[in-house]
Amino acid sequence: MILEVEKLSKIYKSxxxxxxxxxxxxxxxxxxxxxxxxxxxxxxxxxxVGLRKADxxxxxxxxxxxxxxxxxxxxRWAKVSQMIEITKSYVDIDxxxxxxxxxxxxxxxxEKVANLSHGQxxxxxLALTLSQKADLYILDEPTWGLDPLSRSYILERVKEIPFxxxxxxxxxxITEEVxxxxxxxxxxxxxxxxxxxxxxxIKEKYVAIKAKKGxxxxxxxxxxxxxxxxxxxxxxxxxxxxxxxxxxxxxESLMRDVRS
Amino acid sequence: xxxxxxxxxxxxxxxxxxxxSLFFLVMALKDWGIEILKKNQVELSKxxxxxLLKKLKDWNFYIYSQWYGKNLGQFIPIIGIIFAFPLFxxxxxxxxxxxxxxxxxxxxxxxxxxxVSLSLLIISIVILSLLPLMYTTFSSIxxxxxxxxxxxxxxxxxxxVWYSVALLFSVIFNDQVKPLLSSFAILxxxxxxGIIKPLRFFNTYSYIMxxxxxxxxxxTYSVISIVFIYLSYEIFKRxxx
Numbered sequence: 361m362i363l364e365v366e367k368l369s370k371i372y373k374s375x376x377x378x379x380x381x382x383x384x385x386x387x388x389x390x391x392x393x394x395x396x397x398x399x400x401x402x403x404x405x406x407x408x409v410g411l412r413k414a415d416x417x418x419x420x421x422x423x424x425x426x427x428x429x430x431x432x433x434x435x436r437w438a439k440v441s442q443m444i445e446i447t448k449s450y451v452d453i454d455x456x457x458x459x460x461x462x463x464x465x466x467x468x469x470x471e472k473v474a475n476l477s478h479g480q481x482x483x484x485x486l487a488l489t490l491s492q493k494a495d496l497y498i499l500d501e502p503t504w505g506l507d508p509l510s511r512s513y514i515l516e517r518v519k520e521i522p523f524x525x526x527x528x529x530x531x532x533x534i535t536e537e538v539x540x541x542x543x544x545x546x547x548x549x550x551x552x553x554x555x556x557x558x559x560x561x562i563k564e565k566y567v568a569i570k571a572k573k574g575x576x577x578x579x580x581x582x583x584x585x586x587x588x589x590x591x592x593x594x595x596x597x598x599x600x601x602x603x604x605x606x607x608x609x610x611x612e613s614l615m616r617d618v619r620s
Numbered sequence: 621x622x623x624x625x626x627x628x629x630x631x632x633x634x635x636x637x638x639x640x641s642l643f644f645l646v647m648a649l650k651d652w653g654i655e656i657l658k659k660n661q662v663e664l665s666k667x668x669x670x671x672l673l674k675k676l677k678d679w680n681f682y683i684y685s686q687w688y689g690k691n692l693g694q695f696i697p698i699i700g701i702i703f704a705f706p707l708f709x710x711x712x713x714x715x716x717x718x719x720x721x722x723x724x725x726x727x728x729x730x731x732x733x734x735x736v737s738l739s740l741l742i743i744s745i746v747i748l749s750l751l752p753l754m755y756t757t758f759s760s761i762x763x764x765x766x767x768x769x770x771x772x773x774x775x776x777x778x779x780x781v782w783y784s785v786a787l788l789f790s791v792i793f794n795d796q797v798k799p800l801l802s803s804f805a806i807l808x809x810x811x812x813x814g815i816i817k818p819l820r821f822f823n824t825y826s827y828i829m830x831x832x833x834x835x836x837x838x839x840t841y842s843v844i845s846i847v848f849i850y851l852s853y854e855i856f857k858r859x860x861x
């Protein structure tokens with residue numbers, strides 16, 4: 361196991377934070393933490409990398425990590441080539457990989473960080489993070505602010521990581537992205553885990569049913585139109601006909617958490 | 621450490637350029653300044669004594685009073701503050717602290733920053749303190765450098781004190797303005813409080829500008845600075861970002 365998190369809690373003065381988060385991550389696996397904005401995804405990652413101190417719980421990280429923060433800020437006075445040099449002076453990085461990513465994303469080495477667009481700066485940070493030699497890649501919203509081409513390029517690079525025997529812990533609020541890249545998922549809301557497991561198992565666990573007006577269904581409301589209501593329900597609690605539910609449909613319903 | 625130097629280079633070179641220019645300006649304006657004072661001789665003699673003008677004509681008096689006692693002297697605490705106030709606060713404000721702390725141990729980040737900035741501060745102060753000596757060596761001016769070693773030591777320790785104060789604020793605050801303003805506020809308060817005789821110790825200017833050997837002050841100010849730096853480290857080690 362490369363990462364073990366047990367009953368991790370961190371509550372801020374505002375009362376927000378995360379409560380009793382537990383999960384494990386092994387080599388060759390991509391685990392995503394999915395949740396709405398403010399759910400506590402970044403707090404979990406910050407506690408793992410040591411930027412924040414957990415109130416309680418255990419974090420066991422066995423190996424080196426490479427971290428991409430949510431706020432992807434680099435030194436504005438530096439050139440792209442200088443950022444590579446600076447990063448090399450701190451950690452072991454694969455130059456070739458960094459240069460290839462930058463070249464593929466058309467970022468010039470002579471460009472100043474201050475002159476890069478938000479998406480380009482994110483791409484540079486990603487190039488530095490993904491080319492760092494590590495056992496675990498911790499990526500906080502890696503595709504936020506990227507154009508569709510860069511996004512799919514980066515996702516492809518992320519998907520390659522497990523084949524090198526390394527692991528990825530990844531946060532996102534984009535369900536489709538998580539479904540495409542991850543093996544397992546943890547869905548959190550208001551700092552608590554509301555569902556977790558292999559994506560295929562979650563898709564297997566829930567189904568969609570249509571309810572007639574006035575009919576009570578033990579499930580999570582997905583759509584409410586004037587004619588009908590659609591619920592996402594645990595398969596073994598379904599008393600009658602159902603339809604398969606898509607992953608995004610399940611996630612959306614669980615996050616909204618409106619029950620009849 | 622390379623990154624820390626790159627980060628500091630503008631402050632380092634700009635401080636040197638401004639202060640060296642100021643030195644040459646002070647040297648070049650000697651005669652002109654004396655002429656101006658001559659025109660106001662009557663008023664001047666009321667509060668500065670009759671022989672001030674005579675003394676100012678002497679290069680030794682002029683350099684010690686106008687460079688060490690005035691222009692460089694008054695900038696020593698300010699240079700110390702300028703070198704330290706953005707060290708951590710800028711990284712926190714700009715969000716680059718996350719990049720740094722997830723690639724380097726906190727103790728290493730702290731030691732790199734302090735080592736580079738303090739080394740550059742000491743280099744600057746020593747260069748600026750020895751400037752009259754270098755200048756007079758290559759000119760026809762005869763200068764008695766008897767007090768230069770003591771004044772240099774006081775300038776280094778004096779800047780160290782204010783560096784450590786600004787460093788502490790730099791670790792505590794999340795933006796660059798607060799450490800700068802807080803350090804200047806403390807400088808003003810301690811200087812004013814130091815006017816009261818029993819509290820003279822608080823006025824670092826009287827120490828920085830003094831040409832007398834002051835072993836007790838040397839040690840006390842150095843120890844205070846080290847304590848502030850240690851406190852900054854302890855706070856930085858526990859800080860959440």
